[in-house]
Amino acid sequence: MLLGDEAVALAAMHAGVSGAYAYPGTPSTEILEYLVPRAAGGGFTAHWCANEKTAYEQALGMSMLGRRSLVAMKHVGLNVAMDPFVNSALVALGGGLVVAVADDPGMHSSQNEQDTRILADFARVPCLEPADQQEAYDMTREAFGLSERFAVPVVLRLVTRLCHSRAVVVPRPPRPQNAMAKTAAPQDWTLLPHNARRLWRALLDRLPEIGRAAADSAYNRFDAGDPGAPFAVLTSGIARHYLAAETAELGFRPPQLHVGMYPAPDDAIRRLADTAARLLVIEEGHPFLERRLRGVLPHGWEVRGKESGALPLDGELTPDLVRAALGLPSRPHLAAPALPLPGRPPQLCKGCPHADSYQAVRAALADFPESVVTSDIGCYTLGALPPYSAIESCVCMGASVGMAKGAADAGLRPVLAVIGDSTFLHSGVTPLMDAVAAGTPMTLLILDNGTVAMTGLQPTILPGSRLEPLLLGLGVEPEHLHVVEVQPRRPEALAGLLRAELAHPGVSVIVAVRECVELAKAGRHRGDQA
């Protein structure tokens, strides 16, 4: 029984992966969680990295040496890695490079619902979308081969339900790793304009062949269904199973095209359209295939899907939504209880150091008539909720620091940015450089709990002891840099320090240190996995 993420990881091992890289991010985290402890025994490299961009570039270097590599991330992580991702489509990849990206429709643990299929299309690279855990395994293995065949990175698009559901997976015999073979053509890795123009043309010239591979792929399946069916259905990914679960009640088998490999097969779409004048598109994420369909088909076809309103544009697909789109009524079910059921949002753990830090933030800010507190992504984002209500933004990794500088530039005083240690190392260092260079009046509070807590206690890329020299090296003035222990239930000391530094007309940084309670419970300390 494997999670979808674990099926991807196992397949990468069996495909002879030499290097696997990631920054933790729900719902993709379990891919590297599976690989890291097996790397030494398996003779491959598996590293947590500072962020998705550095992870991607390490995978790319592995490929340049002819060896297979995997980089894993959540959907918004691909935004961080967008630069190497799009450009790596042009270079002459050696070893297969598979980009496993886990989308989070429904935003179970994310700040948006972007659809990675669109970004694969944007980069002009193939994309595989598994429907279940077995396909996650099979497609990952195939993706390495496709990447080497077409010398392009191949995207594996996963979604939360697949990542975090378990099913039995049947593996195949493993294949050895590639021998090291450095590229013989460094000009095909050096994107100077004259090289880039040539390589871009070469990629465009390969696209028809990639399109034919997708059209011929066994993962794109056409089923003629029953003749005279009132409508035909186009599915992708896990939607195939949602449809299959309901067809028995439809009373007919609709003609169906399932897309598991992109670019989407236009000829097969036309063939599907020949079976019925009404088409329903069921896909997780954006109306990506639906739009393609509208572009491919002449007028006269009724295309139903997310854009038509047959399915919602936001949120995750559910069996009930699919039933409604198919015209099936709800199954008989019990009524919801009359008793009003309050929501139960997640909250900081009992004894969490962030709770004490937020008490201090509130106490310190109470002395100022106005203030702004930008924050970031991690457990401490829960400080936005009562009883803390201490932070006023959460946008993307590291944004708290740059936004604080912008807010200070706009003229408000005081400005406080609150960020976790791992998020700071991911994307907070460079904006702090901007603030130091400009001498911006702002205070940065780094909550150092010694771990990446939200995603399950992965080690931070640097131990907390390295933060102070790093900050001094960036040019933070020593008299405005404080590393302090957060006292349980005694926020006064930290509050006093904050009050003083918020009044300072330049950059100040406070590192508030206390170990995550979950980390202490688990007895897993920094460096254990090194």
Place this chain on the structure above:
Amino acid sequence: MLAGVGGQGVLSVAAILAEAARRLGLQVRQGEVHGMSQRGGAVQATLRLSDRPIEGDLVARGGADMVLGVEPLEALRYLDYLAPAGRLVTSADPYENIPDYPPPEQVLAAVRAIPGAVLVAAGDLARRAGSGRTANVVMVGAASAFLPLPAEVVEACIGEGFAAKGERVVEANRRAFALGRAAVEGGAGA
């Protein structure tokens, strides 16, 4: 459909039942929730068992044969997923970590109003088993009585699942399972 609060061990309940079903040769699909909601928030999991191939992980409204709660309010949250002939099995112990939790007696009354609902004094039975932390395994025992899963198969999975934590933990969980199952089979639920 399984429900509870982050930290109560809902995923362990799903994992034990899934493993037992797998050993019996059933097809199994187990859906989990990871990430932010595990921090003291509402947690839900799905478990689908069948002797035929299973399409998808999620359950439609009215598609659940059982709603299994490790916490009663969380169990009620998924009531509309229960088929009319389905069964609600839940712990009788409210977990009040939100300011607007309704009066516990109202929550339990709402459970009792559901035909065939089974309330289990999971906390008491867990303490009798030797550890209050085994309340989730008490619920495994209670639920298993209504599932096609023989006690000895589930017990073996519990033994192996907790083996790494030592013999005392294994024994407490075995007792918790047996007490949970007996409470239901003897009609001695709370």
